[in-house]
Amino acid sequence: GLPWTVLIRAAGNGSVADPADSDWVRLPGGDKKFAASYDPVSGRFYVLSNPVLPAHAATPGLTPQLIRNTATLSSSPDLVHWDVQQIFLYSPNVGYEAFQYFNFDFDGDWTASAAGSTAE
Numbered sequence: 001g002l003p004w005t006v007l008i009r010a011a012g013n014g015s016v017a018d019p020a021d022s023d024w025v026r027l028p029g030g031d032k033k034f035a036a037s038y039d040p041v042s043g044r045f046y047v048l049s050n051p052v053l054p055a056h057a058a059t060p061g062l063t064p065q066l067i068r069n070t071a072t073l074s075s076s077p078d079l080v081h082w083d084v085q086q087i088f089l090y091s092p093n094v095g096y097e098a099f100q101y102f103n104f105d106f107d108g109d110w111t112a113s114a115a116g117s118t119a120e
Contacts, residue, residue: 002031002064003026003027003028003029003030003031003051003052003064004024004025004026004027004030004031005024005025005027005030005034006019006023006024006025007019007023007024007025007079007080008023009023025079025080025082026082027047027049027074027082028047028049028051028072028074028082028084029047029049029050029051029052029072029074030049031064031065032049032050032065032068032100033100033101034047034048034049034050034102035047035048035049035102035103035104037104037105037106039106041106042075043077044075044076044077045075045076045077045078045079046073046074046075046104047073047074047075047076047082048071048072048073048102048103048104049071049072049074049102050067050068050069050070050071050072050098050099050100051070051072051074051084052064052067052070053070056069056070056094059094059095061095062094062095067094068098068099068100069090069091069092069093069094069097069098069099070087070089070090070091070099071087071088071089071090071099071102072084072085072086072087072088073085073086073088
């Protein structure tokens with residue numbers, strides 16, 4: 001019920017190493033299913049998730065993992081330090097509306113188009 005996730009590290013022999021205490025990181029919406037990917041153009045990791053906004057943190061009868069009325073794009077340079085970049089879906093109706101099970105993919109150099117470039 002807390003916004004944490006764990007970094008799983010692959011060992012050289014195809015197995016995974018047991019996570020250390022420092023591998024647990026705060027991730028907005030990390031207490032629910034989220035989609036994550038690395039973008040080689042920007043050199044950042046991106047996540048679509050459902051963080052609980054402070055206004056909804058104490059909603060009676062709902063635990064944090066059930067609150068999914070906000071959808072955000074967050075990014076990180078290192079998988080440890082996360083910044084919410086944009087809220088892209090929101091409903092104040094926390095008990096009856098939810099956005100969940102996000103997935104995404106990168107298609108081309110979106111940073112050039114976002115900057116207004118017309119180069120293809």
